Amino acid sequence: MKIQKNVLLKEYTTFKIGGPAKYFCAVENKEDLIRAVSFAKKEKIPLFILGGGSNLLVSDEGFKGLVIKIENCKLKIVNSRVIAGAGVSLAKLVSITSNAGLSGMEWASGIPGATVGGAIRGNAGAFGAEMKDITKTVIVLEIQNPKSKIQNNNFKIKIRNFNNKDCRFSYRSSIFKENPDLIIFSCELEMKRGDKVKEKVKEILSYRKEKHPAEPSAGSIFKNLENIRARDLIEKAGLKGRTIGGAQISEHHANFIVNLGGAKSKDVLDLIDLAKKEVKNKFGIEIEEEIKYLDTK
Ligand SMILES: Cc1cc2nc3c(=O)[nH]c(=O)nc-3n(C[C@H](O)[C@H](O)[C@H](O)COP(=O)(O)OP(=O)(O)OC[C@H]3O[C@@H](n4cnc5c(N)ncnc54)[C@H](O)[C@@H]3O)c2cc1C
Known part of the structure; x- marks a missing residue:
C-alpha cells in the first residue's frame, strides 16, 4: 500500500470538483485498510473513506487528512x-x-x-x-x-x-x-x-439516459420528501437552469446540479443554499441534502 501526497480529488469524483487530499491511498484488503487507519491515527489527522465519489462534493481547498479509497473488488x-x-x-x-x-x-x-x-x-x-x-x-x-x-x-x-x-x-x-x-x-x-x-436493466438504462443530464454531477442533490419529489419543488420555485459560476441547476432534472465546466464547490454550495431558501420561502418546506460534502477540516 502506497500513501501518496497531494492527490487531486476532483479526479475521483463524478462531479469533477475538489482540491487535493494531503494524503491518499487505495486499499484492496483488510490489512492495508488497518495500516491506513493506523497511519491517520499516528499522524493525528482526520480520515475519509472514498468509494466511487458519485455522491460527493469535495471542497475546493481539498482535505487536510488521509483519503482511503476502498478498492476491495472481489x-x-x-x-x-x-x-x-x-x-x-x-x-x-x-x-x-x-x-x-x-x-x-x-x-x-x-x-x-x-x-x-x-x-x-x-x-x-x-x-x-x-x-x-x-x-x-x-x-x-x-x-x-x-x-x-x-x-x-x-x-x-x-x-x-x-x-x-x-x-x-x-x-x-x-x-x-x-x-x-x-x-x-x-x-x-x-x-x-x-x-x-436483462430487459429491465436495458429499460432503466435508457430511462436514465433520457431523463438524467449528461454533464458531470453527483446524482440527486436533495432527498425526496414522503409524498413530494425535491425536483418538483425546485422546478416550481423557478430554479431550473439557474447558474452560479460553472454550476447549474440542471435544465433536464431540477434535483441535479451539473458541472458545466470548471465549477467550484462554492458555486454548488451557493446553488444548494439558494434552492433551500427558495423552496422554504415559497412552500414552507425544508429540503435536506442527500450528497456528502467533504470539507477541508
Ligand atoms: C448520474 C448519477 C445518478 C445517480 N442515481 C442514483 C440513484 O438512482 N439512487 C441513489 O440512491 N443514488 C444515486 N446516485 C448517487 C450515488 O451514486 C449513490 O449514492 C452511491 O451509492 C454512492 O456510492 P459511492 O461509492 O460513489 O460513494 P461516495 O460518493 O464515494 O461516498 C459517499 C459517502 O459514502 C461513504 N462511503 C463510501 N464507501 C464507504 C465504505 N466502504 N464504508 C463506509 N462509508 C463509505 C463516504 O465516506 C461518503 O460519506 C447517482 C449518482 C450519479 C452521479
Missing part, C-alpha cells in the same frame, strides 16, 4: 447469493448479476462510478428498490476510540458482522451514515432468480 456468486467487496462498482454488480439471471440490482443500471460500500452506507435505490431489500450481511471494520472523535494512537479496530436489521436502513440512510467509525469492507447480498432481468 466478487463471487453462489446460487442466488452474491459476496461482494465494498469497492465493487454498481455497474459491474448489475452486469454480472443480470447475466446470471439474478434480480434486485436492476435499479442501479446507468449509475456512474458508485461502489457497493457507498450504496450500502446511503441505502441507495431507485424505482421502488433499495440496497436494504437485498443486503444480508455487511462486514465492517469498526474503529473504536476510547474517547470518541479524538484522533489518538490509543484506538482498536474490530471486525464486525452486521445483519440486515443491525444496519438500521431507512430512506437513504443506515447506521454507517450515522457513524463514520464504521468502514464497510464487504457484504453478502441475497438476490432472487428473476424473469427478464
Whole structure:
C-alpha cells in the first residue's frame, strides 16, 4: 500500500470538483485498510473513506487528512447469493448479476462510478428498490476510540458482522451514515432468480439516459420528501437552469446540479443554499441534502 501526497480529488469524483487530499491511498484488503487507519491515527489527522465519489462534493481547498479509497473488488456468486467487496462498482454488480439471471440490482443500471460500500452506507435505490431489500450481511471494520472523535494512537479496530436489521436502513440512510467509525469492507447480498432481468436493466438504462443530464454531477442533490419529489419543488420555485459560476441547476432534472465546466464547490454550495431558501420561502418546506460534502477540516 502506497500513501501518496497531494492527490487531486476532483479526479475521483463524478462531479469533477475538489482540491487535493494531503494524503491518499487505495486499499484492496483488510490489512492495508488497518495500516491506513493506523497511519491517520499516528499522524493525528482526520480520515475519509472514498468509494466511487458519485455522491460527493469535495471542497475546493481539498482535505487536510488521509483519503482511503476502498478498492476491495472481489466478487463471487453462489446460487442466488452474491459476496461482494465494498469497492465493487454498481455497474459491474448489475452486469454480472443480470447475466446470471439474478434480480434486485436492476435499479442501479446507468449509475456512474458508485461502489457497493457507498450504496450500502446511503441505502441507495431507485424505482421502488433499495440496497436494504437485498443486503444480508455487511462486514465492517469498526474503529473504536476510547474517547470518541479524538484522533489518538490509543484506538482498536474490530471486525464486525452486521445483519440486515443491525444496519438500521431507512430512506437513504443506515447506521454507517450515522457513524463514520464504521468502514464497510464487504457484504453478502441475497438476490432472487428473476424473469427478464436483462430487459429491465436495458429499460432503466435508457430511462436514465433520457431523463438524467449528461454533464458531470453527483446524482440527486436533495432527498425526496414522503409524498413530494425535491425536483418538483425546485422546478416550481423557478430554479431550473439557474447558474452560479460553472454550476447549474440542471435544465433536464431540477434535483441535479451539473458541472458545466470548471465549477467550484462554492458555486454548488451557493446553488444548494439558494434552492433551500427558495423552496422554504415559497412552500414552507425544508429540503435536506442527500450528497456528502467533504470539507477541508
Ligand atoms: C448520474 C448519477 C445518478 C445517480 N442515481 C442514483 C440513484 O438512482 N439512487 C441513489 O440512491 N443514488 C444515486 N446516485 C448517487 C450515488 O451514486 C449513490 O449514492 C452511491 O451509492 C454512492 O456510492 P459511492 O461509492 O460513489 O460513494 P461516495 O460518493 O464515494 O461516498 C459517499 C459517502 O459514502 C461513504 N462511503 C463510501 N464507501 C464507504 C465504505 N466502504 N464504508 C463506509 N462509508 C463509505 C463516504 O465516506 C461518503 O460519506 C447517482 C449518482 C450519479 C452521479
